[in-house]
Amino acid sequence: MSVVTKAKINLKEGTIELEGSEAFVTKYLDAFKKDIQSSGFTTTTSTQEVTTALAGKGKQKRKRGAGLVQRIPPIPLDLKAKGNEKPALKDLFKSKNPKTNMEKITLFAYYLDKYLGIGEMQAGHAVSCYNEVGARIPSIPDTFRNAERLKGYVEVKENPIRCSITTTGINLVEHDLPRKENVTADKTAA
Numbered sequence: 565m566s567v568v569t570k571a572k573i574n575l576k577e578g579t580i581e582l583e584g585s586e587a588f589v590t591k592y593l594d595a596f597k598k599d600i601q602s603s604g605f606t607t608t609t610s611t612q613e614v615t616t617a618l619a620g621k622g623k624q625k626r627k628r629g630a631g632l633v634q635r636i637p638p639i640p641l642d643l644k645a646k647g648n649e650k651p652a653l654k655d656l657f658k659s660k661n662p663k664t665n666m667e668k669i670t671l672f673a674y675y676l677d678k679y680l681g682i683g684e685m686q687a688g689h690a691v692s693c694y695n696e697v698g699a700r701i702p703s704i705p706d707t708f709r710n711a712e713r714l715k716g717y718v719e720v721k722e723n724p725i726r727c728s729i730t731t732t733g734i735n736l737v738e739h740d741l742p743r744k745e746n747v748t749a750d751k752t753a754a
Contacts, residue, residue, distance in 0.1 A: 636704055639688030641680065643696045650679035657697040660741040665702045666710055667741065668694070670717040673729040674737040684726045685718075 569586040582592060645652035653675055662668045669685075672693040676682040682689065687704040694701040708727045711717045717733035720726070 636687045636691050638692040638695055639686060641676075641689060641692045641696075643675075643693065653693060653696050660737060661743070662741060663743065665707045666715055666717060667736065668697075668699060669704075669707050669711050669727070670715075670729065670733040670736055671741070673718055673727055674734060677729050684721065684728050686724060686726045 567586060568583060569588075570583045582588065643653040645655065653672075656675060657668075657671060660671055662671050669690060672690055673685045675693070676685050676689060687708075690704050690707075691701055705725045708718060708720045708725060711733075712720045712727065715732070715736075716730055717736055718727040719730055721728075
């Protein structure tokens with residue numbers, strides 16, 4: 565009879581639970597633990613269990629909790645207008661009318677940098693901005709990376725994930741937003 569080895573996954577504490585042969589558990593335990601600890605995310609589910617039935621049956625049985633859901637708590641910010649010093653984020657958002665999440669993240673990074681003096685927007689700052697303008701919150705880390713990789717609007721730094729606006733991003737907000745309507749559609753309608 566083979567020896568069963570167990571380990572437990574707790575993302576809040578950075579621990580992992582696996583059950584199987586000692587070779588299986590040893591192989592994956594250190595790699596998983598390192599990845600989870602370096603992720604820097606908070607989760608709503610604290611544990612995930614994986615159970616393997618051994619004893620000669622050769623089948624694997626898996627049990628999961630409610631699933632892992634990334635939850636980034638908002639970081640409080642003053643996003644309201646302050647005289648002639650700064651506009652309200654809602655007003656700037658409405659006037660610039662960003663369509664994509666990459667444009668929204670860029671606008672938020674611009675606002676934080678220019679009006680609040682926050683050069684590196686953290687994921688929690690972005691959540692506060694989305695809440696303020698009443699927009700649906702996307703996967704913030706993915707949106708940061710896409711805005712960097714696909715458009716160059718921001719520069720992303722990891723652990724914890726944060727971004728800062730680039731010259732391309734500043735140009736987007738100051739010169740390209742709001743996007744002009746389809747010019748050819750206007751010509752054919754006239």
